[in-house]
Amino acid sequence: MTETKKQKLSKPKKTLVLNAFTNGTLYSQIPGIWRHPNDKTSTHTELSYWTQLAKTAERGKLNSIFIADTLTYFDVYKGPNNPGPSLEVGINAPKLDPSIPISAMASVTESIGFGITFSTVSEHPYLLARRLATLDHLTQGRLGWNIVASYLPSVGRQLLNGGELLAHEDRYAQTQEYLEIVYKLLLSSWREDALIKDKSRGVYVDSSRVRNIEHDGKFFKLNGASITSIIPQGFPVIIQAGTSKQGKEFAAKNAEIIFVGSGNNLSQSGESIKEIRQLAQNYGRDPYSIKFLVSAAPILGKTHQEAIDKWEDYSSYANPEGSQIMFSSQSGINLDKYEWDEPFGQEVGKNNASIGLTKNTLNSTTKTTSRRKIFENSKEYTKLLVGTGEEVANIIEEWVELYDIDGFNFSQSVFPESLEDIVEILIPELQKRGLFWYDYPVPNGTFRENLYQQKDHSFLPKDHPGYQYRWTKDESREDFENKLKDEGIL
Numbered sequence: 129m130t131e132t133k134k135q136k137l138s139k140p141k142k143t144l145v146l147n148a149f150t151n152g153t154l155y156s157q158i159p160g161i162w163r164h165p166n167d168k169t170s171t172h173t174e175l176s177y178w179t180q181l182a183k184t185a186e187r188g189k190l191n192s193i194f195i196a197d198t199l200t201y202f203d204v205y206k207g208p209n210n211p212g213p214s215l216e217v218g219i220n221a222p223k224l225d226p227s228i229p230i231s232a233m234a235s236v237t238e239s240i241g242f243g244i245t246f247s248t249v250s251e252h253p254y255l256l257a258r259r260l261a262t263l264d265h266l267t268q269g270r271l272g273w274n275i276v277a278s279y280l281p282s283v284g285r286q287l288l289n290g291g292e293l294l295a296h297e298d299r300y301a302q303t304q305e306y307l308e309i310v311y312k313l314l315l316s317s318w319r320e321d322a323l324i325k326d327k328s329r330g331v332y333v334d335s336s337r338v339r340n341i342e343h344d345g346k347f348f349k350l351n352g353a354s355i356t357s358i359i360p361q362g363f364p365v366i367i368q369a370g371t372s373k374q375g376k377e378f379a380a381k382n383a384e385i386i387f388v389g390s391g392n393n394l395s396q397s398g399e400s401i402k403e404i405r406q407l408a409q410n411y412g413r414d415p416y417s418i419k420f421l422v423s424a425a426p427i428l429g430k431t432h433q434e435a436i437d438k439w440e441d442y443s444s445y446a447n448p449e450g451s452q453i454m455f456s457s458q459s460g461i462n463l464d465k466y467e468w469d470e471p472f473g474q475e476v477g478k479n480n481a482s483i484g485l486t487k488n489t490l491n492s493t494t495k496t497t498s499r500r501k502i503f504e505n506s507k508e509y510t511k512l513l514v515g516t517g518e519e520v521a522n523i524i525e526e527w528v529e530l531y532d533i534d535g536f537n538f539s540q541s542v543f544p545e546s547l548e549d550i551v552e553i554l555i556p557e558l559q560k561r562g563l564f565w566y567d568y569p570v571p572n573g574t575f576r577e578n579l580y581q582q583k584d585h586s587f588l589p590k591d592h593p594g595y596q597y598r599w600t601k602d603e604s605r606e607d608f609e610n611k612l613k614d615e616g617i618l
């Protein structure tokens with residue numbers, strides 16, 4: 129046996145982190161699929177859509193349902209400020225506030241987590257801290273927060289008093305400050321044993337164990353105590369997905385789960401993983417405590433031919449405008465100005481949009497890229513994982529080995545069919561290979577306990593910057609405040 133083969137065999141396999149990816153809209157990897165007879169994404173306005181999603185994903189023992197959110201319209205294409213194309217194709221609109229169905233999903237499940245996107249421009253950090261606390265309480269510790277800074281110009285116009293988003297670099301500075309306020313509210317305002325419920329004295333909360341947070345920063349000011357009690361996980365699992373230079377720094381410092389790209393830009397994703405693990409190490413964190421996920425959209429069949437037939441059927445519903453609408457908003461470039469084969473690469477990176485998402489779609493910012501290439505990329509993406517459970521698992525296993533990937537966000541093409549296929553065809557094959565668990569390691573546990581496969585691991589790990597904000601039951605107020613002063617937090 130060769131040395132590399134021996135090394136490969138002796139390396140323990142990773143237990144993958146697997147999510148079902150969705151959005152508060154008629155979400156599919158294939159824009160226009162809502163016309164397919166089996167597709168039920170247009171029922172996302174009914175609670176049963178969400179409870180079915182949750183039950184199916186938990187049947188497959190997935191780590192979490194991840195819910196993306198971008199708040200406002202994709203309206204750069206044929207714009208600016210034109211919601212028409214997005215509404216007609218049914219892409220990213222109409223849309224719901226996706227945090228609301230989480231309670232309903234939690235009520236029909238026991239162990240699956242819920243990763244939800246909240247932007248740091250959507251509301252004051254005090255309100256978001258209360259919202260996160262509410263959701264972590266009601267799910268009994270199954271919440272994750274995907275921290276985004278927003279990139280759509282429509283967010284500026286519609287949410288920021290008609291103004292503009294901060295410049296890209298400042299968005300991350302604002303986001304770091306926002307996160308620190310939420311750390312303070314959820315971890316430093318209440319001592320972890322403040323809620324005493326002492327019936328004999330008639331005292332519900334020991335108020336000497338609750339302190340005001342005084343924050344006077346560049347972007348926010350706040351003075352007062354958190355209104356919510358300590359939550360089951362202390363702090364939700366932290367998720368992040370920006371892969372610009374600033375995005376990588378922010379993620380390396382704070383995130384526990386990081387989304388780096390997708391199946392059609394794997395070598396770029398592999399480079400990001402390597403770079404962010406190194407950055408995390410520079411911040412004193414265990415680089416392998418961070419789980420890196422890439423997006424993938426498997427289309428599965430019981431036979432190879434069945435999978436191919438499904439792909440051909442699904443892709444015949446793809447509306448080519450969809451990829452143009454999406455990319456225009458992510459890149460900030462109105463593709464409608466260009467002919468189908470006209471290069472537009474010279475415009476890439478010259479505005480305030482998402483750097484990471486633009487790079488992910490283009491794979492490289494070549495000057496020769498065109499609208500046709502954008503459409504072809506989106507089609508190629510749906511073709512990457514088409515096959516039987518065995519065939520798709522072979523590819524996944526190879527990607528994991530080659531690029532040091534820890535898991536996947538599985539998007540669906542047709543709902544609920546694609547998710548059912550993942551659960552019934554792909555998951556059993558991954559289980560058979562030792563790449564996925566047969567059951568949650570901590571049934572009824574928290575999101576973080578299952579993420580790290582360890583009971584009583586509900587709080588952030590010791591080497592995480594959020595750890596030092598926690599007011600533990602052994603610390604007097606004075607000792608705690610002195611500690612915060614020493615650490616430069618107070």
Ligand SMILES: Cc1cc2nc3c(=O)[nH]c(=O)nc-3n(C[C@H](O)[C@H](O)[C@H](O)COP(=O)(O)O)c2cc1C
Pocket residue numbers: 195196197198245247274275276277278279368369370371372373374375376387388389423481482483484485537
């Ligand atoms: C899998 C994945 C999911 C994402 N989900 C969201 C989302 O829900 N909302 C959002 O505003 N941005 C989302 N993004 C975009 C990034 O979080 C980030 O905000 C954006 O790329 C801008 O940051 P950057 O310029 O540092 O890349 C997602 C990116 C990826 C790869």
